[in-house]
Amino acid sequence: MIHTPMDKIAEATPEPLARKVRGLSDRAIAWIFVAPSIFLLLAVNIFPLIWTIRLSFTNYKVNRPNREIDFVGLRNYERILTDSDTWMTMQATAHFLIWTIVLQVLIGFALAYLLNMKFKGNDMWTTIIVFPMMLSPAVVGNFWTFLYQPQIGLFNYVVTFFTGGDPSSFSMIGDVQLASWAIVIVDTWMWTPFVMLICLAGLRSIPDSIYEAAECDRASKWRQFWTITIPMALPFLMLAVLFRGIENFKMFDLVVQLTGGGPGNTTTLTSIDLKREAFEKWRTGYSSAYAVTLFVTVFGLASIYVKALNKVKER
Amino acid sequence: MSFSVTEPSVATKWFAGTAVMLYAIITILPLMWIIATGFKSPADSIAYPPKVVFEPTLEGYVNLFTQRTRLNQDDLDALPPPETWYDEMVREQGQVITGRSRYGERFMNSVIIGFGSTFLCMVLGTAAAYAFSRFRVPLKDDLLFFILSTRMMPPIAVAIPIFLMFRQLGLNDTHLGMILLYTAVNLSLSVWLLKGFIDEIPVEYEEAALIDGYTRFQAFYKVVLPQAATGIASTAIFCLIFAWNEYAFAVLLTSGTAQTAPPFIPTIIGVGGKDWPAVAAGATIFLVPVMVFTILLRKHLLRGITFGAVRK
Amino acid sequence: MSSFINGLLRLRRGPWEMVASTLIALGVIMLMQPFALALFTYSFIVTLTGTVTFIIVSHFPE
Numbered sequence: 001m002i003h004t005p006m007d008k009i010a011e012a013t014p015e016p017l018a019r020k021v022r023g024l025s026d027r028a029i030a031w032i033f034v035a036p037s038i039f040l041l042l043a044v045n046i047f048p049l050i051w052t053i054r055l056s057f058t059n060y061k062v063n064r065p066n067r068e069i070d071f072v073g074l075r076n077y078e079r080i081l082t083d084s085d086t087w088m089t090m091q092a093t094a095h096f097l098i099w100t101i102v103l104q105v106l107i108g109f110a111l112a113y114l115l116n117m118k119f120k121g122n123d124m125w126t127t128i129i130v131f132p133m134m135l136s137p138a139v140v141g142n143f144w145t146f147l148y149q150p151q152i153g154l155f156n157y158v159v160t161f162f163t164g165g166d167p168s169s170f171s172m173i174g175d176v177q178l179a180s181w182a183i184v185i186v187d188t189w190m191w192t193p194f195v196m197l198i199c200l201a202g203l204r205s206i207p208d209s210i211y212e213a214a215e216c217d218r219a220s221k222w223r224q225f226w227t228i229t230i231p232m233a234l235p236f237l238m239l240a241v242l243f244r245g246i247e248n249f250k251m252f253d254l255v256v257q258l259t260g261g262g263p264g265n266t267t268t269l270t271s272i273d274l275k276r277e278a279f280e281k282w283r284t285g286y287s288s289a290y291a292v293t294l295f296v297t298v299f300g301l302a303s304i305y306v307k308a309l310n311k312v313k314e315r
Numbered sequence: 316m317s318f319s320v321t322e323p324s325v326a327t328k329w330f331a332g333t334a335v336m337l338y339a340i341i342t343i344l345p346l347m348w349i350i351a352t353g354f355k356s357p358a359d360s361i362a363y364p365p366k367v368v369f370e371p372t373l374e375g376y377v378n379l380f381t382q383r384t385r386l387n388q389d390d391l392d393a394l395p396p397p398e399t400w401y402d403e404m405v406r407e408q409g410q411v412i413t414g415r416s417r418y419g420e421r422f423m424n425s426v427i428i429g430f431g432s433t434f435l436c437m438v439l440g441t442a443a444a445y446a447f448s449r450f451r452v453p454l455k456d457d458l459l460f461f462i463l464s465t466r467m468m469p470p471i472a473v474a475i476p477i478f479l480m481f482r483q484l485g486l487n488d489t490h491l492g493m494i495l496l497y498t499a500v501n502l503s504l505s506v507w508l509l510k511g512f513i514d515e516i517p518v519e520y521e522e523a524a525l526i527d528g529y530t531r532f533q534a535f536y537k538v539v540l541p542q543a544a545t546g547i548a549s550t551a552i553f554c555l556i557f558a559w560n561e562y563a564f565a566v567l568l569t570s571g572t573a574q575t576a577p578p579f580i581p582t583i584i585g586v587g588g589k590d591w592p593a594v595a596a597g598a599t600i601f602l603v604p605v606m607v608f609t610i611l612l613r614k615h616l617l618r619g620i621t622f623g624a625v626r627k
Numbered sequence: 628m629s630s631f632i633n634g635l636l637r638l639r640r641g642p643w644e645m646v647a648s649t650l651i652a653l654g655v656i657m658l659m660q661p662f663a664l665a666l667f668t669y670s671f672i673v674t675l676t677g678t679v680t681f682i683i684v685s686h687f688p689e
Contacts, residue, residue, distance in 0.1 A: 024531060026531060027450070037506065041499055047480070048473065052475060062478075107338075111338060114331040117331040119331050123613070125332075132346070134556060134606070135560065135606075136562065136602065137560065137562065138580075139581070139602065140345075142581040152360075152363055152365065198621065201617055239621065250468075250469035250472075271471045275567075278475050295469075312621075
């Protein structure tokens with residue numbers, strides 16, 4: 001799947017040299033070096049995955065270990081996929097997913113475009129902008145609930161200061177309408193720098209000579225932007241979108257700290273719903289089937305992601 | 316300065332610089348607010364309108380590390396005079412210290428699990444990355460994809476069987492269990508990143524060493540490892556930051572002995588009502604090291620977040 | 628377009644990966660759309676088909 005020129009150079013120890021090398025053969029060393037990692041991943045990822053798939057066909061409940069385990073066939077899957085509550089959860093996830101991606105791409109690309117002009121202090125501002133995405137989402141999310149407090153919260157104060165609303169009744173995370181936007185705002189604050197960095201790499205990969213040629217042809221700046229900048233940066237943008245998509249599809253820590261899924265179920269994203277089923281209601285069989293549907297979706301998206309990754313690598 | 320048609324004008328640059336600066340200031344504001352709140356008194360922290368200028372105090376930090384109980388004035392007066400400055404500070408709030416809080420423990424757990432898993436991850440990851448970079452490994456591409464896909468999986472979904480498995484093995488709520496788990500999750504990042512770094516080291520160096528009579532293994536640790544030192548260091552920091560920040564597994568699989576700081580900090584409450592300065596103090600101590608690491612890492616950030624795909 | 632069909636018939640990786648990616652994308656959209664429960668119900672099988680197809684066709688020659 002990965003074919004960079006580097007791979008091809010690296011792969012082949014020249015045949016005559018390989019025969020002269022002392023000690024273990026390359027093949028043995030390759031095995032010794034790779035095996036521990038693969039073994040650990042098999043133990044911690046693949047074995048549990050197979051276990052999950054097996055459990056997904058049963059009615060097992062962890063908190064009732066003595067109950068007999070029945071195989072229920074596809075009934076768990078049937079229940080999940082016909083349940084309108086799960087469907088609503090998916091729609092809440094979709095709202096979160098779409099708006100965070102739209103906002104992050106717009107702001108992130110704009111910032112990257114500006115940063116690409118190489119003004120003074122460029123590096124310093126980039127580092128400052130990047131801070132939020134390196135921090136612990138749970139800890140930061142928890143603190144954002146403070147910023148979102150009615151009256152005493154800084155965010156609410158600033159908003160009511162400019163809109164002239166009543167500071168004591170204006171609440172972001174307590175409001176059914178606004179809660180789903182509250183999580184979008186924090187995620188955008190946190191992850192816009194991620195999109196920005198990737199877009200910046202995309203913009204920097206465009207050689208100046210192309211713009212110079214376009215300038216000679218008297219193409220307007222506007223035209224250059226749409227015919228050169230956007231198409232050339234597109235693979236990078238795809239990469240950023242796919243990665244943010246996967247990450248936010250499984251979003252848990254930030255949102256669970258911010259709203260805990262409420263008010264009502266308005267911000268109950270898929271992972272939060274799954275956590276309730278698995279670790280609060282202890283419906284292990286059912287939640288295993290739920291987990292498998294998420295696995296398959298993420299695995300599918302991940303394959304597209306790797307394809308996009310290789311496209312960028314070729315550049 | 317050479318003239319170029321693609322170079323933006325001074326005015327454009329000035330505009331760009333100002334716009335970026337404004338965004339940077341707005342984006343850093345919540346972080347500054349965390350740090351500032353840590354030095355406020357509880358009353359100042361919930362003042363309306365929010366206080367920008369305040370008298371700094373260490374109350375938040377004292378409250379973070381202690382457990383206290385409220386006493387009425389008569390009982391307070393009956394006590395012997397306070398021995399230390401923090402004793403005195405707590406007394407002024409009408410409380411007495413009853414013991415140490417668990418923050419220190421939780422923080423140490425974060426350190427142990429973070430460094431333990433990073434170390435293990437680097438040992439396994441460097442070896443695997445070297446093999447993937449230099450040898451013909453059967454099914455190489457599939458293995459690399461498989462390794463990457465393990466990281467993409469939703470943690471909550473993975474946690475269900477891990478929880479069952481750890482329970483069987485007695486690894487629930489142990490340092491070892493968390494170290495193994497974080498190592499497995501970080502392995503994808505370290506293998507992919509390090510493969511990129513090792514790919515960049517010319518093969519000729521090792522071939523020369525091999526001709527000089529080194530074994531493959533000697534060539535690996537005497538020639539390749541020193542060359543890859545920067546790459547290994549930055550990969551290690553990435554792994555450390557991830558393990559440091561991780562919340563989902565930690566909150567589901569640990570409760571008492573091995574709980575790390577991220578699930579603990581949100582549970583900090585004061586005596587009567589949420590003690591925001593203490594929460595902010597805990598967050599500050601926890602977040603500032605990561606900010607320092609971010610500054611150190613800034614040249615390699617892009618590589619880290621794209622699994623080594625984008626190099627510049 | 629004809630080279631796309633040609634590629635499909637000759638079991639080339641490129642066009643088949645396109646098909647698989649489209650199926651996965653379709654499945655994900657079906658999973659999260661707000662319009663019909665029936666689409667949601669069948670989303671999983673579409674995504675699964677797409678993903679399995681992708682794994683298989685990524686081993687086809689370029």
